[in-house]
Structure formats: structure tokens, C-alpha cells
Amino acid sequence: MWDASKCDLCGDCLTKCLYIDYDREKAVSDIKALMEGKESEIVSRCITCCACREYCPTGADPLSLIISAVEKAGVFPISEEELTKTSFEAPTEVIPGDATRPALSICTMERYISEGALDGQLFEGMTLVKGGDYYCLIGWEHFGKESSIEKYARRFIDNLASLNKDIVFLHDDCYAMVHAKVKDYGIEVPFKYMHIFEYLRNYLRDHRSSISSLGKKIAYQQPCASRYTPEKNVFLDEILELIGVERPPRKYERETALCCTAPIIASRLEMAVEFQEKNVRDAIECGADALVTLCPVCDRVMRRPTGQLGLTKIYITDLCRIALGEKPWPAEAS
Ligand code: SF4
Ligand code: SF4
Structure with a gap:
């Protein structure tokens, strides 16, 4: 979440952006304009890659500032209703596994996962969780819907909590939501979780x-x-x-x-x-x-x-x- 008190107007967020060619003066001027609610060129140039969140050395979260401005400017014509329809209506399914094993959450990613990628010993006995009830929302940044993410964040956490399982997140977005984004909203995560990398590291x-x-x-x-x-x-x-x-x-x-x-x-x-x-x-x-x-x-x-x-x-x-x-x-x- 954008925190103006942490921004010292260094300009790093936009001088490091790989999709524009800003010098420091232009970067600072665009960030200042965003902070003052004025028009800023970056709103139409941003490809929503999220990198400036990491580039910012003070944790001010310029990504959130930019995506909020993108939302306000209506850069992406898709409505929140259309997004919720396509995101939440993906068929939800929980395929039970061994009671002692954690659940593997794949969000709505099933149609993109290559054949056989979840077969074999790595995931044997895990409960598989998938579909719209477990959609993690962060992808909506790519549609300039910053405020909608906050609106449905509690739904995401509550649905996962109701599984009463430890959860391994295959989808990086889900992990980012649980591990970072919901904390901005003051939402506590009442279950244990880990990223697929940590799970694979432990298994190996x-x-x-x-x-x-x-x-x-x-x-x-x-x-x-x-x-x-x-x-x-x-x-x-x-x-x-x-x-x-x-x-x-x-x-x-x-x-x-x-x-x-x-x-x-x-x-x-x-x-x-x-x-x-x-x-x-x-x-x-x-x-x-x-x-x-x-x-x-x-x-x-x-x-x-x-x-x-x-x-x-x-x-x-x-x-x-x-x-x-x-x-x-x-x-x-x-
Ligand atoms: S999110 Fe936008 S402004 Fe930030 S680094 Fe990516 S393209 Fe550049
Ligand atoms: S948001 Fe961060 S990187 Fe961007 S100008 Fe402010 S302090 Fe610097």
C-alpha cells in the first residue's frame, strides 16, 4: 500500500523501469504528479510488471500508487463485474488427500499447467485445491483494479482458512497475496502456508x-x-x-x-x-x-x-x- 511518508522522491522506481526511458528529473516529476493526484505520463506507459515495488529502496510501494492512478484514469475498460465473473466462476474443486499432508493450492491455474507437471512422488497424497473460490486477486493489478483487490481479499483468506489445512501455494501470486498484500489491509492469516519453492527445497x-x-x-x-x-x-x-x-x-x-x-x-x-x-x-x-x-x-x-x-x-x-x-x-x- 502506498505510503507517502516513506517516499523521499529519489526517482529510482521509474529510472529503473525497463519499459520506459526516464531520467531522474522526469521520474521525480511523474511521481510528484501522482502524489498530487495530477495527470502523469506513467499511467499510460506502465505495463504493470510490478518491478517498481522492488526497486523502491524505502518500501513506499510506488506500484500501488501507480496502479491506483491507472484505475482512476480507467486505462483498462474491463469492469469489476466482468473480472469477478471470469475469476470467481472458474469451477471450484477440493480433491481430498491424506489427512497428514498439506493441501496444494493451484488457484485458477489448472488450464495453464503443462500436462504431468503435478504427477509423481512430489505431490503424492496432497489435497488438491483449485478454482474460483481460491482465486488470489493480485492478477487484477494487470487490469488496473487496485481497490477491488482489497475489497475481496478477506474472501480469499476466509475460503482458504475454511480448509483447515496447511497450504502450499503453487501460484506465486497466491503466495504474494498471503505473505505480503493482505498484511497491507490488516488481515491476519490464520493458517500455515509455504511457497512451492520452499516445499520443493524441503522435499529434495x-x-x-x-x-x-x-x-x-x-x-x-x-x-x-x-x-x-x-x-x-x-x-x-x-x-x-x-x-x-x-x-x-x-x-x-x-x-x-x-x-x-x-x-x-x-x-x-x-x-x-x-x-x-x-x-x-x-x-x-x-x-x-x-x-x-x-x-x-x-x-x-x-x-x-x-x-x-x-x-x-x-x-x-x-x-x-x-x-x-x-x-x-x-x-x-x-
Ligand atoms: S509496474 Fe509499471 S512503472 Fe513499475 S516498473 Fe513495471 S512498468 Fe515500470
Ligand atoms: S516511491 Fe520509492 S523509489 Fe519512487 S521516488 Fe519514492 S522513495 Fe524513490
């Missing part, structure tokens, strides 16, 4: 003898919502170490990661394709054997550019399944 730690070191290099496609919880990169780094995979440095990773471009494919296709290609070429140049994804939407979006440029793409759970001997390394770009 406990099954070291089943792992075959892969001896590969990968580039990682970070989801937008990770800007709320960048600290969990340590879990990914340990997963990769456990399975013998290197993550060579590249230009567009960690703080300087590029968005998969899902938020702008419908409105700015040419720009989306340009940034997808920049991203994949950078991954290839760093020597990666594959691009590894976490968000099922990123996974779907990056299928075309990785396939066209000849880079293999692997979903994170599949990468772990390969290391556990459940799947072969893909023969070619997929």
Missing part, C-alpha cells in the same frame, strides 16, 4: 539419495508477483544446487528480470514480442540449456518465443521430476 533435501545431478545450466523466468517476495530466491538457488543445475548470471534476472509480457499481449503486441525475444536471447547468451518457469501463465506465454528461438522451456516441478528420475530431459525446445 529429504530425498537427496533419489536425485541424479543434472549438470545443466538454466535461466529463470521470474513472475511479476515475486516483486512482493524477492527473498524466496534463496529457495530456488538451493533447489538448483541440490539437483546440480547452474543459474549463470544474465542481464535480465533477479531485480532486473523482464516480465513475460502477459499483461500487454492484448493491448501492445509488438512491444510484447520485442521484450519476449530480448528475454529469450539473453537466456541463450548466458549459456542456459533451458528457460525454467514458475508461474503457469509465464510458462504458457514463453512457449512461443522459446520454441521459435530454439531454447528448451521447463516448468519448475518438471525440472525436479527430471532430477528425481521421473522424466527425461526434453529432447528439444518445447
